[in-house]
Amino acid sequence: MKDINQNQTPLFTALKEYSKSGIVPFDVPGHKQGRGIKEFTEYVGTTIMELDVNSVKCLDNICNPIGVIKEAEDLAAQAFGADHSFFLVNGTTSGVQTMIMSACKPGDKIIIPRNAHKSAISGIILSGAIPIYIQPEINENLGIAMGVTVERVKKTIKAHPDAKAIFLINPTYYGATSNIKEIVEIAHQHSMAVLVDEAHGAHMGFHKEFPPSAMELGADMSAVSLHKTGGSLTQSSLLLLKKGIIDPFTVKTNLNLTQTTSASYLLMSSLDVARKQLATKGEEILTKVLKLVRDAREEINKIDGLYAFGKELVGTPGVYGFDETKLGVNVRKLGLTGFEVYDILRDHYKIQVELADYYNIMAIVSLGDTERSLQALVAALKDIAVKFRKDVEIKMITNVLKNPAVIVSPRDAYYSSKRVVKLDDAVGEISGEAIMAYPPGIPVVAPGERITKEMIEYIKLLKEEETLLQGTEDPYIEYIKVLGLNTNGFGK
Known part of the structure; x- marks a missing residue:
């Protein structure tokens, strides 16, 4: 890609010019520059509302960008060391889903650490891929999962040489990174794509004292939450692609399956400015x-x-x-x-x-x-x-961090007939739902996995601590859906 001026903000500049043009809107959004929702406009300001516009011709369209959005995406690709970039307005979740759908067809295997975000599980469900879980290393003193080792990757590839992709996290929620460069080399020797969830690493490629970014290390794709650590607005992210194993048109097609056709120009223009800031002042x-x-x-x-x-x-x-x-x-x-x-x-x-x-x-x-x-x-x-100190020391529990037994693929479990059981009665059952604390959004149990006593005890512990839990249809997590004929409803 030829050198381009990173001081430019093509999308943000075009949006400002459009808002100042005196246009009389007879399109959506229906608030018409904020006049239709005065209480909200008075609080957030008229400028924000005037910038909340729809996909008009001069502002390009996220589904098939050929104008200022494309220019802004090209600037982002260069800044992050990629060959292609795609603006995301459904958060990095849509990027993770698109990566998996672009690398895997139904029945394809994907090697993935079990401490991946719930978006990876949903990507596996959408794609129909079969997860081959690789055990992340556990720090027993801290009680948290770290990265994966090269040795475990080699062992997993040897057992599953037909896998189509490896999914990695760079960094984990707590900051650990794996030896991605060596893992990329090994994966590419076996014609496997390397997909990286870089939700918490948007900043890392812009300072030499951070671990390198996935694009620097040769990964095929990465999904980057620019809103988390790069300064853009919540829900705005980037999907990055290197030429090679995965076709950019396949990525675009898959992204358009899940991403909105009514992309927020506030979100996209914040990506444009955040990229400029990192590239020029990072x-x-x-x-x-x-x-x-x-x-x-x-x-x-x-x-x-x-x-x-x-x-x-x-x-x-x-x-x-x-x-x-x-x-x-x-x-x-x-x-x-x-x-x-x-x-x-x-x-x-x-x-x-x-x-x-x-x-x-x-x-x-x-x-x-x-x-x-x-x-x-x-x-x-x-x-x-x-x-607030107490005269006790919290007992360590790390068994729940070990890889569970996957009995049924997440996609098959998602679509299977299910029945509802009390959480306490679910030991040994195959889960039809996920349960996770959010944040970080890493499932304690995911669809298709065998539910263990340790899982249930940990979930109950989380409930006692009034942690924000989600994933089940039952909002209070008293019941869970498991595979089998549907014979009961909640509370029965």
Whole structure:
């Protein structure tokens, strides 16, 4: 791709020009520049509403971009080291689904770590692929899953040489990266595509002190949540493609199966500007971000009972590299669960961290953070360690992180006849639904898997902690659908 000026914002510029043109709209959206929903417009401002337009000719169309959207996508492809990029307005979920659908047909095998996001499971259901789960490494001290090792990949490929693709995470929710370069080389030797969920790694290719991005390492496709760590609006992401195994027209066709035809120009133009900022100022901004998070990690590690883990994990199983902006803090020596600390931070200190599990909390530090915001977090953790500490230590439970037994493909399980049973009575059954805490959206159990006692105990533990659970038709997770004839309904 020829060099192009990364200071340009073709889509955002065209959108601003259109909004200033004095056009009289007789198309959708029906609020007509905000006049039709005055209460909302008065709060968010008229500029936002004037920029919320439909796919008019001069603004191009996301389903078949040939104008300013195409120009903006080409700029993004160059900035991220790809040959093609596709704007996403259904979040990275639609990108993950499209990657799997573009690499796998019904019945094809895909090698995938079990700590993948629920979007990967839905992509497997949509494509009809057969998941071959590869066990991620487990850090027993922290109680979290890390990356996958080259050795496990080799072993899995040897057992399943007919697999069509390998799916990887770069980085994991807590910041661990695998040796993607070597895995790509091995996969390509076996004509397997490498698909990478890079939802939390949009920033990594723009500063040399981060692990490299999937495109830099030779992956075939990656889905990048620019809204998570790159500055664009929530729900806006990128799908990136390298020439080779996967055809770009196949990708476009599959993307158009699941993505809206009424793409938000607010979302797309924010991608345009966020890409410009990363491409032109990313190194400068991320240098400051790294200093902030390093200083905060150092201060947190001085607090008795807390462990803010970081790059010292590199070289341990499943950690080839580490993204330092993932500020994970193990809190169990305070006698508190991560869920408790998550709630205390929000309710007592007005601090919202990204997620919690039973043992840890995790704060994402990104482009918009300041010294003041990090100081507030550190001060709150110091206070919690004194005021809320308990004289116990949270017991470690890691069995639930092991790969479950897949009895039926997720697609077959999704479409099979099902019956409803009480969660307590589901041990040994084959699940017809997924159950996950969100965030991070990694299923405790997925469709087609054998439900174990450990799974149920962990789900009940999550419920006791008032974790946000989802996936089942029953909103209270008292019941679960399992495979078999439908004989009962909820509450019967």
